[in-house]
Amino acid sequence: MVRLKFLFSHGDLIMLRSLFVLGLFTAVLSPSAYADSLLIKQAKIVQPDQAQASAPQDVLIRDGKIVAIGKNLGKSQAKSDRQIDGRGKFLVPGLIDTHVHLDGVPGYAGKRPEDEAMLKEARLQMPRSYAYFGFTTVLDLTGNPSFIADWNSQPAGPQAYFCAPVTIPNGYPASWMDKDLQFQVEGTKYMLFDPAQPTVYPANFKPEAHTPQAVVAAAKQDGASCIKVFYETGFGAKKNLPVPSPELIQAVVAHAKSLKMPVYLHGNSQAAYEFALKTGVTTLVHGMWHETKQVDPLMNQQRLQAMARELATADISIQPTIQVLYGEQEAMNPDFFKNPQVDHAIPQQLASWYQSDAGQWMSKLLAEELVGSTNSPAERYQAFQKMYAKPLNTVRQMTQQLQKNGARLLFGSDTPSGPFYTQFPGVNGRWEMDRWLETGMSLPQLFSALTINNARALGLEQSIGSVEVGKRADLLLLDRNPLLSVEAYDSIAQVILHGKPHARASLSAH
Template sequence: MSCSHFSSFSGFSMFLAAGLLASFSHTDARADSVLIKQVQIISGDQAKVSVPKDVLIRDGKIHQIASNLSKAATKADRQIDARGQFLIPGLIDSHVHLDGVPGYAAPQAKDEAMLLQARKQMPRSYAYFGFTTVLDLTGDPAFIAKWNAEPAAPTAHFCAPVTIPNGYPAVWMGKELQFQVQGTKYMLFDPAQANVYPASFDPAMHTPQAVVTSAKKDGANCIKVFYETGFGAQKNLPVPSVALIQAVVQHAKNLKMPVYLHGNSQAAYEFALKTGVTTLVHGMWHEAKNVEQFANQQRIEQIADEITRAGISVQPTIQVLYGEQEELNPDFFQHPAVAHAIPAKLASWYQSEAGQWMRNLLAEEVAKENKSPAEMYQAIKAMYAKPLATVARMTKQLNQRGAQLLFGSDTPSGPFYTQFPGINGRWEMDRWLETGISLPQLFRALTIQNARALGLADTVGSVEVGKQADLLLLKRNPLLDVGAYDSITQVILRGKVHQRDSLSAQRIQAE
């Protein structure tokens, strides 16, 4: 997990489609071909609502789009009367961490049934909230393959995490283990730390070119690098040199692999400008964290100009800050959407003494004296006010200049149950709108722009013949109302139709 902000700041129905077959249930996922009748399509860069069209899905792809297709002529297995509904591309979240159950850190045999249920639900939770493609920014090839074998899981892609010894995040593994685990397979040889490597470490196998080539061979879509100077007990961490990351970027570009940089401070943004990375995967939360003397908050507007001119994309990831403070919200589990994301057994555990461990750690940071739950919640919101104001300001500046903003939720940024799959991305949408980003901009960032950034625009991101049938049917128009993303009726994953309700965590309790 990225532990992005926690590790850097606090120390640690109108109606269902008319004519929908009465038997259309969870078993619809077995349908080989589907004809969607008279649906209004929204897609592309200049997204607008089409006149009603018929869409034929066959063999997992969009086979035909026309004004009038018949079930008999197309020999479709299923037909959906979608009059009054909207068909859009499935949503893309390009910043997730898929392995592990958020907030669960100490496995115990008595929890295994609960954890099995949680692991089964997590892919469904992404799909329930409309996400049909996800990018794991620190993924393992074997885990990604297992994830993609699940029938109701969004298609997952992954970045290879390129690290240096004793830096973030390798330092969390320990001085010795960092050289042994699969997660450091792509560790660079850092000339500045030449004496820390074990004798078994072959520098020739860990040059920028060798590491990037290995990642590409393993199926990675992208490279992730890190600029993080530390937090809590782990401070003053080494960061890679500009020259080292410039070499990584050059080799990655030669292989058509984007380079994502973990960095949420002004210093990290300066590093991005010097190294030429493709995308910054966090908003700027800290304008004064380890910056050079000449750099201060007055540079924010100038940096926004420079980031825009350099063509570096940015993921604001604002919701993770809210998610961290929500750990102290006594009413969090009363939010109606939470029950659709988090299975009831897991939600109960989160509210138990064992499940409140991270909440209690945050509480110690917020207040040393006794306070009521409501007072604790207000105290942590006050603590997060400054970084939230900074990231909002930078996001507005970037947006006003026309910088490319890519949608990524950083789900989860750390051991936070308040950043659960799917729902965390849905709340990130609200955060974007609060900074002045428009609904059409949000729609494009969730679909075609993310697809292009990942090199997947020939496969997903728009409603076009020949593309993978990852689609959503909605009751309302998402170009006019963000609540439209709450009106999903069907989620189509690789051509298989799932009624949204079948993906809810409430449904898994009965299975």
């Protein structure tokens, strides 16, 4: 495998004054009967299952939900304490990224006390960076209930849900911990008893509490929205890792589905895709990055084509996560921080640290182990681009085959996939959009994947994913139509989170 992984305040008044000046926000301080209400006037609504934007409509939001949609609500009973002029703009559902990892600051390793102020600033900005790029809902594929509750208490950021990571001892990702520590961390409660490794468990480990049924039930009780399982034989320094048997995961899948919990499988190889077909998981959370070695290339390509048809028939969804490979490659790009989008995602103090000798630790490690440390930065970057050409070609081809055969592709960015600052919250998802279009995906297909398809995958289509009465008011007001241009996602004027509008500029890391 190629990659390594190891009430108003003073500030509120200033913001409101700025919005008045910009002409984006018209506030009417009305009686408390209309408190926490918002009227978006005369915006064209773009729905994921419709080919064209609607005629201009008013949308009334109250207590965080859409309560009315009509042509001239402002002239009827729809009183509100705030209004946004949506003339000439496009109102769309907020974007959904169903593959993120929210804990930690990407690319930071260590616990230096002098870095604490920088890290605190970064942690406060990361939810805002997701929102800045339009993401109003995220799914942490290896989350825990206490962290997710803290995340969702923040004033400006996407609503987070989480999957419980169901593992086996010494397998991925437990293998990155000490052999004893893997049984002591919080996630141990979701560890399966693996009959193939009966002697590795500590004396206090109770197998009856770690059956597929018990583990899934515990995850459900903890508030998990889904289960994540793993088929990963290893990479880097960790190779030949044990993987669960198909029978063990089949039992996990059966019980999870009985509780209406989707099962996400980490896997990016041909063997992992075969495992998905055997076990009937709901979603593969990576693209096909790596083909099986030592097979006839022609026969292997025939198998990949057949596999794409089988996945579509089995109704197993796939997240291509192509940007993961680009992100690892870009860790060697000496001009990465010249991209203006990066400035809006990463706080300046953290960006400066990333470019310091300490912050370049991962880039130096990659250079030493993979291409030699004597090359210039430009030469190292070129070497990485050459090295990543084959897996990128593989994932593009397989994504095209899946699309051709009608498989369901779900949008997930794997932000961040590892200790890479090049996969920072929000902007990494924006770049994943570009990667999809490079495979021949259409703009309407991308829009549906970012919205209603992910909502349906999470069983949340009654709450999010489209602009409809009764749904949560997580919305974007754009200057351009996303069905016609991917640059529409760069033209966000307002991000509306639970019915509260935020000027996009107020969410920037600037």
